[in-house]
Amino acid sequence: MSMIAAFYGGKSILITGATGFMGKVLMEKLFRTSPDLKVVYILVRPKQGQTLQQRVFQILDSKLFEKVKEVCPNVHEKIRAISADLNQNDFAISKEDMKELLSHTNIIFHCAATVRFDDHLRHAVQLNVTATQQLLLMASQMPKLEAFIHISTAFSNCNLKHIDEVVYPCPVEPKKIIDSMEWLDDAIIDEITPKLIGDWPNTYTYTKALGEVVVQQEGGNLNIAIIRPSIMGATWQEPFPGWVDNLNGPSGLIIAAGKGFLRSIRATPMAVADLIPADTVVNLTLAVGWYTAVHRPKSTLVYHCTSGNLNPCNWGKMGLQVLATFEKIPFERAFRRPNADFTTNNITTHYWNAVSHRAPAIIYDFYLRLTGRKPRMTKLMNRLLRTLSMLEYFVNRSWEWSTYNTEMLMSELSPEDQRVFNFDVRQLNWLEYIENYVLGVKKYLLKEDMAGIPEAKQHLKRLRNIHYLFNTALFLIAWRLLIARSQVARNVWFFIM
Numbered sequence: 001m002s003m004i005a006a007f008y009g010g011k012s013i014l015i016t017g018a019t020g021f022m023g024k025v026l027m028e029k030l031f032r033t034s035p036d037l038k039v040v041y042i043l044v045r046p047k048q049g050q051t052l053q054q055r056v057f058q059i060l061d062s063k064l065f066e067k068v069k070e071v072c073p074n075v076h077e078k079i080r081a082i083s084a085d086l087n088q089n090d091f092a093i094s095k096e097d098m099k100e101l102l103s104h105t106n107i108i109f110h111c112a113a114t115v116r117f118d119d120h121l122r123h124a125v126q127l128n129v130t131a132t133q134q135l136l137l138m139a140s141q142m143p144k145l146e147a148f149i150h151i152s153t154a155f156s157n158c159n160l161k162h163i164d165e166v167v168y169p170c171p172v173e174p175k176k177i178i179d180s181m182e183w184l185d186d187a188i189i190d191e192i193t194p195k196l197i198g199d200w201p202n203t204y205t206y207t208k209a210l211g212e213v214v215v216q217q218e219g220g221n222l223n224i225a226i227i228r229p230s231i232m233g234a235t236w237q238e239p240f241p242g243w244v245d246n247l248n249g250p251s252g253l254i255i256a257a258g259k260g261f262l263r264s265i266r267a268t269p270m271a272v273a274d275l276i277p278a279d280t281v282v283n284l285t286l287a288v289g290w291y292t293a294v295h296r297p298k299s300t301l302v303y304h305c306t307s308g309n310l311n312p313c314n315w316g317k318m319g320l321q322v323l324a325t326f327e328k329i330p331f332e333r334a335f336r337r338p339n340a341d342f343t344t345n346n347i348t349t350h351y352w353n354a355v356s357h358r359a360p361a362i363i364y365d366f367y368l369r370l371t372g373r374k375p376r377m378t379k380l381m382n383r384l385l386r387t388l389s390m391l392e393y394f395v396n397r398s399w400e401w402s403t404y405n406t407e408m409l410m411s412e413l414s415p416e417d418q419r420v421f422n423f424d425v426r427q428l429n430w431l432e433y434i435e436n437y438v439l440g441v442k443k444y445l446l447k448e449d450m451a452g453i454p455e456a457k458q459h460l461k462r463l464r465n466i467h468y469l470f471n472t473a474l475f476l477i478a479w480r481l482l483i484a485r486s487q488v489a490r491n492v493w494f495f496i497m
């Protein structure tokens with residue numbers, strides 16, 4: 001019998017960010033392994049014209065929750081969606097809901113965040129720092145609370161090369177940052193943002209670092225733990241391999257490469273690709289929730305959920321495996337044949353951006369215009385180049401994360417819990433994982449049918465023929481021009497003939 005699964009039985013659990021990528025995988029695992037839990041409160045905002053209930057039904061209707069509905073047929077009754085906006089005071093939660101949350105909650109998993117790299121500092125602070133502060137305040141008024149689990153990121157200290165499982169101080173106290181966001185106007189914030197974030201690459205990683213400091217400073221007597229996942233990718237095993245539902249991290253680039261838009265990327269092939277499957281993060285999170293509540297460590301423990309020091313993969317190997325998978329499982333209606341190169345130097349990056357990204361987009365848009373259609377490729381390409389420039393920081397460096405606490409926790413688990421809540425990345429086979437990831441992107445993100453693979457392969461063959469024809473024509477034109485201008489070239493030509 002799993003001790004962790006039994007622990008969550010009968011519990012009232014509060015999850016923020018339950019509608020996000022990690023939140024869904026977390027809820028799924030909780031219900032599948034502890035169907036006898038009492039209730040899961042989720043803080044949800046109405047979005048895109050959908051009510052809270054519609055949002056919950058949409059989640060439960062997805063393939064991700066198929067197994068849950070078998071083991072916990074009344075899952076929809078156990079999810080209590082609470083209308084909340086983490087950007088508002090008291091999260092805009094009604095008095096009755098707040099009363100219920102405060103009096104019943106046993107465990108909090110705080111997953112909500114803005115993960116956009118380019119978010120305005122005010123918004124990133126509001127969600128990643130102030131909301132965390134407010135949630136801690138709420139937690140301090142919960143008499144039945146046993147553990148508060150804060151999800152941060154392994155990149156919250158990416159300005160360091162070696163990162164230990166400790167909370168590092170920030171140059172400016174979070175309280176001062178929160179205060180200043182209240183009275184500074186947007187233009188001034190824009191101006192001081194580069195100075196404030198210093199050697200952090202973006203507002204996301206900076207505000208996640210501030211969030212951790214807030215947790216440490218304002219956690220009071222709460223039982224708190226911080227989890228730092230690296231780059232969260234599709235699921236490895238549970239509930240099935242390859243599940244993914246957003247474009248963050250590598251997923252968007254896998255699509256761009258598979259559809260033939262992404263032809264080169266400024267990345268260091270030998271740099272460690274610290275990916276971590278979402279189900280691994282969730283297993284560790286649930287194990288940490290149990291450990292923190294039952295063992296009540298004296299201080300706030302930080303757990304690194306990373307793969308690099310235990311089972312490293314690098315970007316070069318990952319890129320090759322992604323491309324190899326496209327041979328077997330191509331995406332439909334590709335713009336060009338998938339074939340992306342890694343470059344490490346600025347000049348070649350600019351060259352390939354011009355030749356392989358911008359030029360084909362301009363030519364294609366010209367063709368669209370000629371055929372009376374609206375040009376769109378240049379815009380799309382500009383977006384891709386902007387995304388690439390934001391991700392570059394992470395694919396040209398390697399970090400070392402120590403994992404003592406995570407390994408300690410693994411040794412504390414019973415063999416059954418090690419199996420049910422497996423977060424041992426040493427068992428991960430990268431080639432198999434990446435293949436399933438690409439397949440998952442095709443099925444769950446692009447919603448492409450596997451029956452379309454033969455047609456997709458035919459399409460790639462046509463693109464290859466067009467490519468050969470285009471190159472041959474280009475060569476002949478260049479050769480003709482050369483012959484017209486150079487006696488040596490003419491002599492070579494006559495010699496060959």
Ligand SMILES: CCCCCCCCCCCCCCCCCCCC(=O)SCCNC(=O)CCNC(=O)[C@H](O)C(C)(C)COP(=O)(O)OP(=O)(O)OC[C@H]1O[C@@H](n2cnc3c(N)ncnc32)[C@H](O)[C@@H]1OP(=O)(O)O
Nearest residue numbers: 115116117118153247248249250252253257319340387394
């Ligand atoms: C050889 C072949 C190799 C192929 C694979 C190689 C893989 C290399 C992968 C490298 C990835 C490295 C990632 C490192 C990240 C580490 C960071 C730490 C991890 C974390 O803690 S948090 C999670 C990470 N967060 C993110 O990834 C968010 C990043 N996204 C953003 O910040 C913004 O979306 C972005 C990129 C600034 C774009 O903003 P904007 O232009 O405003 O666009 P929108 O977000 O509104 O979206 C517009 C449009 O673009 C689509 N989109 C969004 N994100 C991506 C993406 N990452 N890639 C591609 N496309 C993306 C989005 O769906 C929208 O489409 P529409 O059709 O709806 O308009």
Ligand SMILES: NC(=O)C1=CN([C@@H]2O[C@H](COP(=O)(O)OP(=O)(O)OC[C@H]3O[C@@H](n4cnc5c(N)ncnc54)[C@H](OP(=O)(O)O)[C@@H]3O)[C@@H](O)[C@H]2O)C=CC1
Nearest residue numbers: 017018019020021022085086087111112113153229231232
């Ligand atoms: N994805 C990754 O690669 C990594 C993520 N992390 C961390 O893991 C956690 C989860 O990330 P992930 O699931 O990928 O992120 P997502 O962007 O998928 O989900 C974010 C969640 O936060 C919610 N949220 C955002 N703003 C508000 C708001 N104002 N009020 C209420 N809810 C809000 C979103 O709700 P809505 O659906 O309404 O938008 C969504 O449920 C984050 O803390 C992130 O920093 C750490 C390392 C890597």
